[in-house]
Amino acid sequence: MIRWETIDTVLLDMDGTLLDLHYDNTLWNQLLPTRYSEAHRLSEEAARSHLFSHMHEHHGQLTFYCLDHWAEFTSINIVGLHEELVELIRFRPNAERFLLWLRNNGKRSLLVTNAHRDSLSVKDAHSGIVRLLDAHVSCHDYGSPKETRAFWESLMREHPYDPERTLLIDDNDSVLRAAAEFGIRHLFTVQQPDSGRAARDGLNFPSFNDFLEILPDG
């Protein structure tokens, strides 16, 4: 499926790729609307519609991923919500095994995430994800999300990579398209980012579900 001898750097998204997106979806689509409706004395439906229209407006922008922005917009302790759901933080099928395989086979691995540093810290404390990769980058370090060319340029400056010999795995189609435009040659997506939802079909990039599927046989 992947000709590993043609790849020396692997860029990995976190939420929905290495980690189960069920955690984030539960937080943003269920827990936050409930707490927001309680705090602002709104119906759950009104809370949802207010929050979701704001999400829609900021979709794909840095503010969408910024916990400080959401804490200010909602007057809710967003990091506190992250702590409440930590039992839902888990790796996707065979993600840890895949990361160990990369390390044992001399492939450089970089975590490239749109997640805010506070969210990354909570996830790392409960999964140990950071130490399994050679380096990690939050788009907030660069001031531009992965959906923009500026992100891939900044990444190139900090962690030079050969786009022809780089693989990006990400569950976000807009991110994959931005990376393709920048020239990253090998691109894969994930069929079921959230274990609580059905697998997706009609994807625009080659895809897999379990990381074992992309490892060489044996």
Ligand SMILES: [Mg+2]
């Ligand atoms: Mg993702």
